[in-house]
Amino acid sequence: MTAEQAAGQTGGRVLVLGIGNILWADEGFGVRVVEYLAARHDFPAPVELMDGGTQGLYLLPHLEDLAGLVIVDAIDFGLPPATLHQVHGADVPATIGARKMSLHQTGFQEVLALLDLRGHAPRRVSLIGVQPVTMQDYGGGLTERVAAQVAPAAQAVLDLLAREYGVRPLPLAGPADMGAGLMTPAVARAPYEAGRPDEQAACRHGDERLLARLGA
């Protein structure tokens, strides 16, 4: 099957976008889920995986006129910590804006609004999110309970792609490169977490006022 034929089936490009700041513990969840997917599955065109990091407007060229956008992110849903949750359609921008926890989410709600204003909004949007346990651990990786949700979230993405777009990525035959081609190996999850300086060398705390507001 050619890429054009595949695009015909889905009605255009489908982007699975992980967003968040990997430097802030569970904030990196979305990026780590797409990294996990890319390391284990081959995503044929027109499905693409992307590590969006904290980029806002820089993502615009990649987001125009999509048949589908699947966002993976850590969101304050007001649910128990480490709970997975899905939101679809018009609820997505409202959820991202109203429950924002970090800088990139303001930006991302605007990115969606700007796509809409200019007539390039994705035809379908979904959000697969996790309720973070903590984001106050600067320089840290995912907490244990949120890390345990990476595989289930990845499965939720695969289920959604099959259900909504009829796309079933095949498992990769061999092991993928560190960072799975999505990111430079230095900030892939394993070396990032293993290379962390100890607490003596690197303070890990944030601002008490923020911590109070986040209930962390």
Add this chain to the structure above:
Amino acid sequence: MTIQTPNGFSLDNAGRRIVVDPITRIEGHMRVEVNVDAQNVIRNAVSTGTMWRGLEVILKGRDPRDAWAFVERICGVCTGCHALASVRAVEDALDIRIPTNAFLIRQIMAKVLAWHDHVVHFYHLHALDWVNPVNALKADPRATSALQQSVSPDHPKSSPGYFRDVQNRLKKFVESGQLGIFKNGYWDNASYLLPPEADLMAVTHYLEALDFQKEIVKIHTILGGKNPHPNYMVGGVPCAINIDGDMAAGAPLNMERLNFIQQKIQDAFEFSKNVYLPDVLAIASYYKGWLYGGGLAASNLMDYGDYPTVQGDKSTDRLPGGAIIGGNWNEIHPVDPRDPQQVQEFVTHSWYEYGKGREDVGLHPWDGVTDPHYALGAGAKGTRTNIVEVDENAKYSWVKAPRWRGHACEVGPLARYILAYAKGVPYVKAQVDDALGRFNSLAGTALTPQQALPTTIGRTLARALEAHYCAQQLLDDYDALITNIRNGDLATANVSKWDPSTWPKEAKGVGIVAAPRGGLGHWIRIRDGRIENYQCVVPSTWNGGPRDARGNIGAFEASLLGTPMSNPEQPVEILRTLHSFDPCMACATHVMAPDGEELARVTVR
């Protein structure tokens, strides 16, 4: 009580206190408190970075060759500048000279980023401080068309029908009641002065800018291998050149891609000339009486200098560095980022500590310390977790206070432009004189550069001029790259010192970049192949930092003094001036923002 600061400002905190927290439409998180007198003129200003800054500490012990990939993740705006400063710092420490192609490709990447950042800043983050999109709905598209043709006759999109279409789109968007980008403005505030036709022109160009900005970043995808998060590399650039190669995925840079890059640069040049700069001049002419916001720009300015035509030769910097002190444009002091007596950071009023007996010392970044120490002053109101008012006589910000030989300085495009103008750089001199001539003719004024530049409007104008200069330099850098390749040089990386076994046991270096917001420096110390100390002194630290041990105030605080507010409940004037610096507090402090509302919370007491 009125106090005089050593750097010549008068502060009076007697009047009503107004707290704006957070400042919106910026990256990161900041708060400002001002006191206004009975006429609502700002007489005291206190700028607080409200997040802890800890980028440096998480790099300790990591491989110096990887540092760029971490600093690229600080925030979503100037990622490439940090990555570039980082690889330059490591190369400086290890004495690595990069191939000419890599030098030119990095120049192109940096200026594409600067151009993109300036355009996005003006249209997306700053224009709404001057432009009223709701008012644009009232415009007669024929009047907008006439205005467009008078301020920029070369721009092809100028028909009444074109503006009517945009107006209809805007109307539909506003009426659909979407959580829009235009929500939460102070649209009935008397400080908005544009006629509806100018508002419609600016909003239309806001949309054109969005369409356009996504094209220019495709250059990053080609030269950086990917976007978002382009790749950088110690020793060069991670893209190979094969001029006759095909376009297969992952293939080296070939002629077809180079032609594509040239076309995008040309388009950027036209957009700066025909849209961005004319818009700034037209909008500024309606605000000709609003010459506030200069602050430190009228006296002290600093930049390290960048954009050389010859690698490693500072005398070829197209935007030369230096420091101007006390408003004397006739004397430009040389700036050396390695001299321990020049750039120093103070934490007397910052939530860090340097150790007992060292509260008031300034540390050069090679010896910098980032140990947090959060404590409120005796005069603060509220609690540690809910500050009502900070006490500016004590520690009050997560931003350090950098100084050049003890002087607070403004950094940024305005600083670079005043330095270049004062030095007589021909391109800059011609640009400034032409722009001021056009402004004076539109506004019916006769302002000199000394009067017009150190203002909020001057800051915004300098950014537009710099974007245009960057586009011109991009064309020149592109020609230099093609010439070098045609001469048979295909090298893009110097890997002779890639292996840490070739490094000295200890090394230190500094990487300097003319970042969109101002002079950026990364200082690194390497020991046994690992990062021992890393310090970033970022532009928004220079501009947004708190007072120093001697009581000198920084650029944000100085810029607000003397500004009259139409309505203290609606801080349009405060936002206008602070946005003119394009503050990015994400790296000055760091990235996390609370679940605050998009509208700035304003408290008046």
